[in-house]
Amino acid sequence: MSAVIEVQNLHKKYGHLVAVDDVSFTVEEGEIFGILGPNGAGKTTTVECVEGLRNRDGGEINVLGLDPRQERAEVTQQLGVQLQDGQLPDRMQVAEALSLYSSFYRNPADWRHLMDALGLGSNGGSACGKLSGSQKQRLSVALALVGNPQVAVLDELTTGLDPRSRRDTWELIETVRDSGVTILLVTHCMEEAERLCDRIALIDKGRIAVTDTPAGLTERVRTEQRIQFRPSAPLDDALLAQLPDVSAVTRQGDYVVVAGNHNALSAVTCLLARHQIMAEHLRVDQATLEDALLALAGKRSATA
Numbered sequence: 001m002s003a004v005i006e007v008q009n010l011h012k013k014y015g016h017l018v019a020v021d022d023v024s025f026t027v028e029e030g031e032i033f034g035i036l037g038p039n040g041a042g043k044t045t046t047v048e049c050v051e052g053l054r055n056r057d058g059g060e061i062n063v064l065g066l067d068p069r070q071e072r073a074e075v076t077q078q079l080g081v082q083l084q085d086g087q088l089p090d091r092m093q094v095a096e097a098l099s100l101y102s103s104f105y106r107n108p109a110d111w112r113h114l115m116d117a118l119g120l121g122s123n124g125g126s127a128c129g130k131l132s133g134s135q136k137q138r139l140s141v142a143l144a145l146v147g148n149p150q151v152a153v154l155d156e157l158t159t160g161l162d163p164r165s166r167r168d169t170w171e172l173i174e175t176v177r178d179s180g181v182t183i184l185l186v187t188h189c190m191e192e193a194e195r196l197c198d199r200i201a202l203i204d205k206g207r208i209a210v211t212d213t214p215a216g217l218t219e220r221v222r223t224e225q226r227i228q229f230r231p232s233a234p235l236d237d238a239l240l241a242q243l244p245d246v247s248a249v250t251r252q253g254d255y256v257v258v259a260g261n262h263n264a265l266s267a268v269t270c271l272l273a274r275h276q277i278m279a280e281h282l283r284v285d286q287a288t289l290e291d292a293l294l295a296l297a298g299k300r301s302a303t304a
């Protein structure tokens with residue numbers, strides 16, 4: 001396998017806001033690589049720098065041997081990028097859009113074949129503005145593939161789709177991957193990332209917390225616990241956060257919520273005992289994957 005996208009120490013600011021702060025990852029040929037994170041984490045900014053749609057402030061990006069900042073036109077030829085909703089005129093027909101976009105590329109795919117392969121065969125004469133949510137997604141994937149790219153970037157593919165359409169779209173993406181296209185997938189949906197991705201970079205507040213396979217991420221967080229209690233006296237959260245078995249400390253009203261590994265509970269109770277504080281209404285839950293991934297992100301912030 002060889003790397004098709006390499007991002008090293010990417011930095012991007014909007015005014016004073018640091019949107020992407022030292023992001024590095026490598027996408028290998030043939031994989032679906034996910035960038036997963038909450039709203040505002042810096043996912044779209046990262047991929048827009050990869051696509052050459054935004055200029056980075058620092059770091060290096062290599063896409064199929066090209067620098068998107070210096071060689072944007074060539075990157076556009078070789079990288080498939082989804083159009084955002086509303087970028088096509090409502091009255092343009094599906095077949096017209098595909099035919100028009102295929103004319104932008106040196107070596108386009110057969111757009112009629114693509115239209116059939118992506119389940120849009122009966123929609124060629126439909127106006128883009130009249131398509132259903134999942135048909136619009138199919139069209140945007142078709143437009144990302146019409147240039148016959150080796151790599152496609154797909155951003156928030158299934159947002160707003162009903163469960164059935166989401167599953168259909170996921171199957172579609174697997175078919176695209178099986179046809180040999182490497183995919184960089186941006187999502188804030190944990191289930192989508194787990195289902196589709198070979199590897200996932202978890203990004204939060206502009207930084208990558210961890211990169212691993214879905215199974216590896218689950219294993220890392222398998223033993224994570226969520227400990228919730230009301231302290232009987234004022235308690236400095238920083239004392240809890242410093243415990244090696246604790247990954248994150250947050251507050252919910254009067255309650256302290258601590259995420260940590262299977263030793264966290266005894267570490268927390270020892271600390272409370274030392275400070276003569278009681279843990280009222282103590283509750284311990286197994287963290288969900290989502291909680292645990294956020295805890296991993298929190299741990300990274302604490303050690304950054």
Ligand SMILES: Nc1ncnc2c1ncn2[C@@H]1O[C@H](COP(=O)(O)OP(=O)(O)OP(=O)(O)O)[C@@H](O)[C@H]1O
Pocket residue numbers: 014017019037038039040041042043044045046188
């Ligand atoms: N053009 C812009 N001008 C100013 N700030 C921006 C701009 N685009 C994004 N931001 C800010 O940069 C940060 C990262 O945004 P970005 O869209 O990259 O995150 P994201 O992870 O893709 O979020 P979402 O899932 O909501 O799309 C956010 O705080 C966002 O408000």
